[in-house]
Amino acid sequence: MDSLVPASLKPILRDRYLAAVADAEAKYRFGSGDEDALTGARGAELAMARPRLFDDGQRSYAWQVSY
Numbered sequence: 001m002d003s004l005v006p007a008s009l010k011p012i013l014r015d016r017y018l019a020a021v022a023d024a025e026a027k028y029r030f031g032s033g034d035e036d037a038l039t040g041a042r043g044a045e046l047a048m049a050r051p052r053l054f055d056d057g058q059r060s061y062a063w064q065v066s067y
Helices: 010-030 037-046
Strands: 052-055 060-063
Touching (some): 010 037, 010 052
Antiparallel strands (some): 052 060
């Protein structure tokens, strides 16, 4: 998988995942009584209604996260 993702796109993907995990952790206390609260919050934060577009000058990429 690593060889399929261009190096210039990796920081964008990493930032998206790090932000989603941080938001899910911050909101965990609101639903911590539910055993699936953290995973559900993480999935909700990662999910995207529409694909994100990225162009590295040679190719165009579309990526989307759903759960």
